[in-house]
Amino acid sequence: MVDSLRFIVDSNVGKLAKWLRTMGYDALFFEGSNDSQMVATALAENRVILTRDTQIMRRRVITKGQLKAILIQSDEPERQMRQVMDTLKLDYQFQPFSICLECNQPLVERRKEEVKERVPPHVFQTQSQYMECPACHRIYWRGTHWQAMTRKLEHLGKGCQTIP
Ligand SMILES: [Zn+2]
Numbered sequence: 001m002v003d004s005l006r007f008i009v010d011s012n013v014g015k016l017a018k019w020l021r022t023m024g025y026d027a028l029f030f031e032g033s034n035d036s037q038m039v040a041t042a043l044a045e046n047r048v049i050l051t052r053d054t055q056i057m058r059r060r061v062i063t064k065g066q067l068k069a070i071l072i073q074s075d076e077p078e079r080q081m082r083q084v085m086d087t088l089k090l091d092y093q094f095q096p097f098s099i100c101l102e103c104n105q106p107l108v109e110r111r112k113e114e115v116k117e118r119v120p121p122h123v124f125q126t127q128s129q130y131m132e133c134p135a136c137h138r139i140y141w142r143g144t145h146w147q148a149m150t151r152k153l154e155h156l157g158k159g160c161q162t163i164p
Contacts, residue, residue, distance in 0.1 A: 005088065008042045010051035015077040016084060021104060022149045024095025028104055043067055050084060082156045092153035097142060100133035107131035107140060115139050 007027040009017040020027035028047060030038045035056055042049050043061060049069035051057075061067040070087055072080045084090065098107055110130045118139050119130070127141040140146070 005090075006045065006047045008038060008045075008047040008049050010038065010049065010053060010056075012052045013050050013072045013080055016050055016072075016080055017104070018101050019077075019081045019149070019153065020084075021099040021101050022096065022146070023090065023092055023153060024098040025090070026099065026104060039067065042069075048088070078152075078156060081153070085153075085157050090157070092150065092157040096150055097129075097131060097140065097146065100136060100138060100140075102138065103133060103135045105133050105135040108134055110139070 005025060007017075007020055007025060009020070009027050009029050011029070011031055011033075014029060017027045017029040026047075028041070028045075030041070032038065035053065038049065039056065039059060039061060041047065043066070049056065049062075049067065050072060051069060052072050052075070054071065056062065057069060057071050059067075062069045070084060073083060074080050085092070099105070100107055108131065110132045112124070112128055112130060115130045115132070116124055119127075119141065123141060123143065127143070129142060131140045132138070133140070
């Protein structure tokens with residue numbers, strides 16, 4: 001894969017993890033409070049740090065450019081997401097529908113017949129594409145929730161919304 005941007009999302013900007021996963025980016029949510037551990041993971045796995053913590057930005061690995069980090073300005077999730085998309089020129093259509101929104105695992109394609117007993121009948125009747133998370137076994141389809149999130153990302157990406 002050419003575009004292999006991966007992220008580690010600090011707990012102070014946690015909502016970004018789900019947005020990035022919606023777009024198909026590998027976005028690890030860092031729950032701990034040990035900054036050094038987050039930095040170590042980012043270095044080891046080549047992840048971009050997203051944080052509101054200015055202390056992290058002063059670390060040598062970041063000031064020297066060994067590790068990329070983005071200091072998120074706003075405390076409002078939509079603005080945060082726009083900042084990330086603008087800074088890294090992210091494509092909201094990168095690989096939608098490919099990562100579990102809950103556990104950040106790559107989804108596996110399932111045939112329609114395989115999920116028959118596991119999705120509501122009205123879904124089974126109307127949807128033909130299904131994906132399963134190998135970790136939590138959630139079944140995903142391109143339902144309304146997903147569409148709503150993707151539309152929102154599209155808006156953020158195009159700068160359609162007026163943000164004062
Ligand atoms: Zn999962």
